[in-house]
Amino acid sequence: MDLNSDLGEGFGAWTLGDDEAMLDVVSSANVACGFHAGDPRSLLATCERAVERGVVIGAQVGYRDLAGFGRRFIDYETDDLVADLIYQLGALDGLARAAGDRVLYVKPHGALYNTIVHHEQQAAAVVDAVRRYDPDLPVLGLPGSVFLELAEDAGLRTVREAFADRGYHADGTLVPRRLPGALLHDPDEVAERMLRLVTEHTLVAVDGSVIKIEADSLCVHGDSPGAVAMARAVAEKLAASGVSINAFAGSGQ
Template identity: 85%
Template sequence: MDLNSDLGEGFGTWRLGDDAAMLDIVSSANIACGFHAGDPRTLLETCERAVARGVVIGAQVGYRDLAGFGRRFIDYEPEELVADLIYQIGALDGLARAAGDRVLYVKPHGALYNTIVHHEQQAAAVVDAVRRYDPDLPVLGLPGSAFLLLAEDAGLRTVREAFADRGYNPDGTLVSRRSPGALLDDPAQVAERMVRLVTDRTLVAADGSTIKIEADSICVHGDSPGAVGMARAVHDGLVAAGVRINAFAGSGL
């Protein structure tokens, strides 16, 4: 099982999360691309740390929304969204190459991630951007989403993702951050949930029902309260259950 986290989300002198500590735990790093978070120096340094620790680099593309941290919907024209996403992948790929590796997968961020679960026009734009930049790049997304279905139809490799520290609705979508139960903060509970997810492919949804979740990668958000402790608990819980932690994407250059 792959473990991933959103990293490189500081900006200038403002720091968010403990990227160095997270890179000692996860196997894949979703690194911001400067549109929802991250400045060039922060992103380069994050890429360098990832390479030093053997962590695979992914481009976390998002809406052009620094003020809202990419968590506000933007009604893009498809052509504009495609261009913005290609720009972001290329920028991070350049920094990753300067650090000694390259971008090996793409994961949408925040509002874009949630929008393309159902919004087929924007989902198609993300697929088109990845395909035009590099059709060999895998894409990470929510199981059953319009995004992953369209990506598979386009010949892209799709990777199904689960969220360790987020609540789930009965339909398998994430509980809105504006609603109770959206964020989970008990490391032991979260680790137990993820062991169940990997071994039984089920989770308990916010309404108490049991739902089926198929996942190839687990995300622990780097900006969650106690993120490092949460990630360590998930990692150690999985290892104790006999699960091997490894990246879904291979080494780059």
């Protein structure tokens, strides 16, 4: 099972999360691309640290929204969104190559990630951007999303993602951050939930119902309070049950 986290999300003098510690735990790093967070110097440093630890680098593309951390919907024209996404992919790929590796997968961020669960126009734009930049790049997304359906139709490799530190609605979508039950903080609870997901493919939704979720990768958000403790708890719980942590992208994949 892959374990990923959103990293490189500081900006200039402002730091967010503990990238150093998280890179010792995860197998894949969703690195910001400068549009929702991250400046070139810090993103290069994040890529260098990932390479040092053998962590696979993914491009976390998003809306052009530094002030809102990429968590506000933007009603893009298709051509604008495609160009913005290709721009971000090229920028981070350049930094990753300078660090000794390259971008090996793509994960949309924040509002874009949630929007393309159902928004066909923007989902198609993300698929088009990835296909035009490098059709061999896998894409990470929510199971059952329009995005993954369109990506598969376009011949892209799709990777289903589940969130360790987020609550779910009964339909398998994430509880919006503004609502109760959206964020989970207890490392033991999170680890137990992820073990259940990996072994039984089920989770308990916020309404108490049991939902089925198939996932190839688990995410712990790097900016969540106690993120490193949660990631470690998940990794240790899985390892104790015989589940190894391995990147879905990279050499031999």
